[in-house]
Amino acid sequence: GAVVSQHPSWVICKSGTSVKIECRSLDFQATTMFWYRQFPKQSLMLMATSNEGSKATYEQGVEKDKFLINHASLTLSTLTVTSAHPEDSSFYICSAAWDSSFNQPQHFGDGTRLSIL
Amino acid sequence: DAKTTQPPSMDCAEGRAANLPCNHSTISGNEYVYWYRQIHSQGPQYIIHGLKNNETNEMASLIITEDRKSSTLILPHATLRDTAVYYCIVRAVGTYKYIFGTGTRLKVLA
Numbered sequence: 349g350a351v352v353s354q355h356p357s358w359v360i361c362k363s364g365t366s367v368k369i370e371c372r373s374l375d376f377q378a379t380t381m382f383w384y385r386q387f388p389k390q391s392l393m394l395m396a397t398s399n400e401g402s403k404a405t406y407e408q409g410v411e412k413d414k415f416l417i418n419h420a421s422l423t424l425s426t427l428t429v430t431s432a433h434p435e436d437s438s439f440y441i442c443s444a445a446w447d448s449s450f451n452q453p454q455h456f457g458d459g460t461r462l463s464i465l
Numbered sequence: 466d467a468k469t470t471q472p473p474s475m476d477c478a479e480g481r482a483a484n485l486p487c488n489h490s491t492i493s494g495n496e497y498v499y500w501y502r503q504i505h506s507q508g509p510q511y512i513i514h515g516l517k518n519n520e521t522n523e524m525a526s527l528i529i530t531e532d533r534k535s536s537t538l539i540l541p542h543a544t545l546r547d548t549a550v551y552y553c554i555v556r557a558v559g560t561y562k563y564i565f566g567t568g569t570r571l572k573v574l575a
Contacts, residue, residue, distance in 0.1 A: 354508070380561050391552070391565045392509070441508045445561055451516075453499055454563060456508035 354457030371442030377422035378444035386439040483540040487553030490534040502549040
């Protein structure tokens with residue numbers, strides 16, 4: 349089945365630093381990738397949608413200058429949390445879809461738990 | 466706003482069938498229904514999806530009502546490892562975007 353790999357799985361860093369999270373589709377070419385955030389005991393919230401080679405589309409209320417998304421190839425998207433603060437601590441999850449129809453399911457990575465001290 | 470409604474929690478005895486309902490009364494004619502589950506501290510795992518007809522795979526069966534306003538995910542023989550939060554999802558119209566609701570927390574009891 350379709351495999352999406354996310355790295356790192358866990359990161360702890362000091363307030364003010366920037367953190368990069370990678371999302372790779374291992375066995376398919378992802379035309380579209382998505383980034384979600386999940387707080388404890390809550391559902392997933394979509395942050396942004398990225399298409400290879402173009403700028404990401406951010407959901408309302410998500411700061412694009414804080415959460416930088418790059419989708420440079422059909423197998424890799426990155427999310428950089430810039431100048432991270434404790435309130436950015438969360439579970440970040442990516443997903444990928446591989447065709448231009450709206451019917452194929454998204455496949456999710458295993459998430460990255462980010463803790464900002 | 467979420468386009469689906471699910472009960473917040475359910476219990477099921479190990480070995481029995483788990484039937485998880487979902488209401489999606491505003492679904493459009495060409496929108497699929499997707500089911501995922503999320504085990505603690507992991508990303509959502511794809512289970513099954515369907516449009517009109519009932520679907521079955523190695524994990525589960527999906528029953529969609531004729532008017533498509535609701536569906537039921539069936540895990541035929543639940544095991545302890547099926548304990549998870551189950552999400553029923555309908556895409557935002559004309560987009561790839563999933564709108565996650567609050568899901569159903571299924572607890573399989575020994």
